[in-house]
Amino acid sequence: MSRYIALGVSLALICAACGSVGQVEKPGDLRPAWFGLIPSVTLADPAVTPPAGAKIAAPLVPAGEAEGRGALTGPRIQTSVEQVIGFAQNMRKEGNQMWGRISGFQSEIETAEWLKSEFQAVGLAGVQQQTYKATGDFWWPKTWEVRALANTAYGDQTIDVRLASAVPVSRSLIPTPIEAAVTYVGDAGEVSTDGVSGKIALQHTRPSTGAYSERTKVRESSQKLIAAGAVAVITWVEQAGNMHVFDFGQCGGPCFNIGGADGVFLSDAIKAAKEKNAPDVRLRLTLDAETKTGLQADNVIGLIPGTSSEIIIVNAHLDSWFDGAGDNADGVGVLVGLARYFSVSAHKPARTLLFVGSGGHHSSGMNGPASVVNMNPDLMKRVKLVINLEHLAQFRIEAVPGWIVNTDEEPKNFGISNSSPFLISTVKAAAERYGFAIRPEIVNAVPGDLGGYAPLNVARMQGIHSGPLYHTSGDTLASISTEGLERAARFYAYVIEAAGKASAAEINP
Numbered sequence: 001m002s003r004y005i006a007l008g009v010s011l012a013l014i015c016a017a018c019g020s021v022g023q024v025e026k027p028g029d030l031r032p033a034w035f036g037l038i039p040s041v042t043l044a045d046p047a048v049t050p051p052a053g054a055k056i057a058a059p060l061v062p063a064g065e066a067e068g069r070g071a072l073t074g075p076r077i078q079t080s081v082e083q084v085i086g087f088a089q090n091m092r093k094e095g096n097q098m099w100g101r102i103s104g105f106q107s108e109i110e111t112a113e114w115l116k117s118e119f120q121a122v123g124l125a126g127v128q129q130q131t132y133k134a135t136g137d138f139w140w141p142k143t144w145e146v147r148a149l150a151n152t153a154y155g156d157q158t159i160d161v162r163l164a165s166a167v168p169v170s171r172s173l174i175p176t177p178i179e180a181a182v183t184y185v186g187d188a189g190e191v192s193t194d195g196v197s198g199k200i201a202l203q204h205t206r207p208s209t210g211a212y213s214e215r216t217k218v219r220e221s222s223q224k225l226i227a228a229g230a231v232a233v234i235t236w237v238e239q240a241g242n243m244h245v246f247d248f249g250q251c252g253g254p255c256f257n258i259g260g261a262d263g264v265f266l267s268d269a270i271k272a273a274k275e276k277n278a279p280d281v282r283l284r285l286t287l288d289a290e291t292k293t294g295l296q297a298d299n300v301i302g303l304i305p306g307t308s309s310e311i312i313i314v315n316a317h318l319d320s321w322f323d324g325a326g327d328n329a330d331g332v333g334v335l336v337g338l339a340r341y342f343s344v345s346a347h348k349p350a351r352t353l354l355f356v357g358s359g360g361h362h363s364s365g366m367n368g369p370a371s372v373v374n375m376n377p378d379l380m381k382r383v384k385l386v387i388n389l390e391h392l393a394q395f396r397i398e399a400v401p402g403w404i405v406n407t408d409e410e411p412k413n414f415g416i417s418n419s420s421p422f423l424i425s426t427v428k429a430a431a432e433r434y435g436f437a438i439r440p441e442i443v444n445a446v447p448g449d450l451g452g453y454a455p456l457n458v459a460r461m462q463g464i465h466s467g468p469l470y471h472t473s474g475d476t477l478a479s480i481s482t483e484g485l486e487r488a489a490r491f492y493a494y495v496i497e498a499a500g501k502a503s504a505a506e507i508n509p
């Protein structure tokens with residue numbers, strides 16, 4: 001790493017000299033490295049917190065509600081969110097190039113053990129950490145590198161640049177290093193395949209929301225480029241900072257994503273080489289990846305018995321890519337807050353609540369909710385409703401144009417699988433009551449974790465978003481609104497209370 005920092009320093013010195021007043025370039029002067037372009041050299045999170053002094057609205061607390069609801073307050077929940085993020089950060093500190101709360105790995109086991117102890121501390125009944133076997137294999141990147149190779153034709157003292165934000169795309173394999181010229185092919189969705197054969201293709205995408213919205217076109221363009229003979233595809237995800245973006249899997253060959261600053265550097269270098277008739281920029285790609293079999297992941301369950309034996313499941317996925325603050329440490333934090341709240345006898349629920357921290361959301365073959373259904377047949381017979389807590393309290397970021405961090409939260413797409421009029425009106429009333437941000441139209445699509453619960457044939461609901469930090473290394477604690485955590489917790493407490501008291505026909509008409 002020191003080598004790259006040294007490069008940054010020497011470039012800065014050279015360019016400072018270039019820019020000084022009265023400087024005339026003489027024969028024999030040093031030409032700046034990399035055509036005078038400045039590489040990023042490190043991963044860099046963009047700003048994800050509203051500007052200092054910006055006013056964040058306090059949570060709405062209707063008269064008479066504050067008392068006894070300490071468990072639902074933002075700072076209390078944020079403590080849990082920080083602890084959950086810590087398990088991912090530990091994996092990074094241990095020197096893993098890829099990190100997160102990864103199902104099948106120690107970081108998720110630690111998260112599950114922590115949740116189990118939280119549930120026990122709260123006094124939930126029947127607390128269990130349930131380990132289940134993967135039903136498929138799991139691709140895992142151990143180490144990798146995307147290196148732009150030096151050529152003195154690009155300027156004196158040009159040295160190799162390692163693109164720090166590069167991250168391989170799921171299922172990529174590079175048994176022996178790939179070294180080839182890199183060519184810019186335009187925007188994903190409309191790439192040119194002319195002349196890509198034998199080369200590494202660099203395509204561009206600029207998400208207006210997050211990686212989720214770019215998924216189909218990036219994957220299809222990648223597959224097209226590989227089919228046209230490209231030896232690898234690099235996708236430049238143009239966003240603020242220089243983030244890892246882990247998405248766009250199954251690209252048809254070896255693929256990497258790079259972040260904003262690295263994309264600017266690489267595309268500018270390609271352009272400059274062309275303009276100055278210098279040799280093409282070449283990259284060297286390495287990847288040590290393995291396909292793991294026989295992994296095990298964990299779910300954690302615990303009950304709060306109600307006056308009725310009928311069950312409402314409250315689920316949050318434990319696993320993440322990177323820190324996963326908004327995906328899904330905030331959901332897990334609210335899960336614990338709700339467990340604390342309903343465990344107080346004054347808040348004893350009408351229906352029984354089954355709290356679930358689930359594994360395998362991000363890992364193929366390790367679907368947590370499906371395993372909850374398979375491993376708990378007696379409990380499952382009693383379930384009337386499933387509520388999934390996911391992506392609850394991230395600040396609203398406008399990625400295009402610019403990068404604006406707002407004081408409110410990302411609006412959630414709210415889905416209710418059976419379009420129950422009672423649930424729709426309850427959700428709308430609760431959103432207004434607590435200022436919980438949802439989009440006006442409530443849909444019946446419930447993608448993600450709720451799929452595993454589909455065999456129960458009961459109402460399933462969630463409010464979820466996929467903003468600019470989706471599956472990026474910038475999804476950090478700083479992006480979470482403490483006030484937003486409280487809005488989410490109060491919203492869901494209200495919905496759970498109302499659904500607890502509703503008739504079975506109102507929930508599942």
Ligand SMILES: [Zn+2]
Binds near residue numbers: 317328390391
């Ligand atoms: Zn998620």
